[in-house]
Amino acid sequence: MQYPLLEVDLHVSDAVIDIAAERVDVAIRIGVLPDSDLLATRLAPQRRIACASPGYLERHGTPGRPEELLQHNCLTLRSAPHRVGWWCFAGVNQGKPLAIHGSLRSDDSDALLHAAISGVGIAHLATWLIAEEVAGGRLVTLFTDKLSGEPLTSSAIHAVRMPGRAANKARLLIDFLRDYFGVASGEPPYWERAFLSE
Numbered sequence: 713m714q715y716p717l718l719e720v721d722l723h724v725s726d727a728v729i730d731i732a733a734e735r736v737d738v739a740i741r742i743g744v745l746p747d748s749d750l751l752a753t754r755l756a757p758q759r760r761i762a763c764a765s766p767g768y769l770e771r772h773g774t775p776g777r778p779e780e781l782l783q784h785n786c787l788t789l790r791s792a793p794h795r796v797g798w799w800c801f802a803g804v805n806q807g808k809p810l811a812i813h814g815s816l817r818s819d820d821s822d823a824l825l826h827a828a829i830s831g832v833g834i835a836h837l838a839t840w841l842i843a844e845e846v847a848g849g850r851l852v853t854l855f856t857d858k859l860s861g862e863p864l865t866s867s868a869i870h871a872v873r874m875p876g877r878a879a880n881k882a883r884l885l886i887d888f889l890r891d892y893f894g895v896a897s898g899e900p901p902y903w904e905r906a907f908l909s910e
Contacts, residue, residue: 715884737878738885741870742838750872753886756893756901758867760798760836762854763845767831769852775834778804778855785833786812790819799836801855840869843903 731739778801799809814833828835829850845851873882894902
């Protein structure tokens with residue numbers, strides 16, 4: 713272990729918690745950050761890409777353009793209309809979300825991932841979430857030339873912390889994550905390199 717004197721108390725939740733009340737040193741937040749007094753460090757971009765299982769595409773055909781998603785079973789996040797970048801594609805529909813529909817809505821991205829792998833439909837998920845499934849052939853990416861429509865500055869993975877709270881420990885964690893993601897040298901995060909080289 714690199715820092716044997718550090719103790720880690722890991723909380724995993726999709727809920728946005730009050731880090732002051734919960735006495736959290738560092739929180740990882742994904743998406744567009746609201747204005748706040750918290751200090752934020754951008755760790756990596758947050759991009760989404762449409763994907764489906766080979767079985768689904770064999771049964772229903774592979775859409776050639778994002779607009780063709782309107783004729784497919786799309787797996788959606790329940791709160792997606794209020795989230796930046798969901799079902800948006802560069803140069804399509806003036807940057808607005810496509811009015812997709814499908815048989816499954818969930819408030820959990822992992823549930824959508826597993827449904828897509830199982831062949832239920834097409835999902836629009838974060839590259840960090842699907843990279844291993846794509847590499848393993850369980851998912852096929854669509855429209856890689858239109859990799860999300862999100863500006864780099866809008867939606868990202870951030871480390872947030874309160875000013876002055878455990879600054880040294882927080883910096884060690886943030887630096888570790890930047891190194892682990894492979895972004896410390898200015899490169900794209902490790903999970904995106906395969907998508908960007910396609």
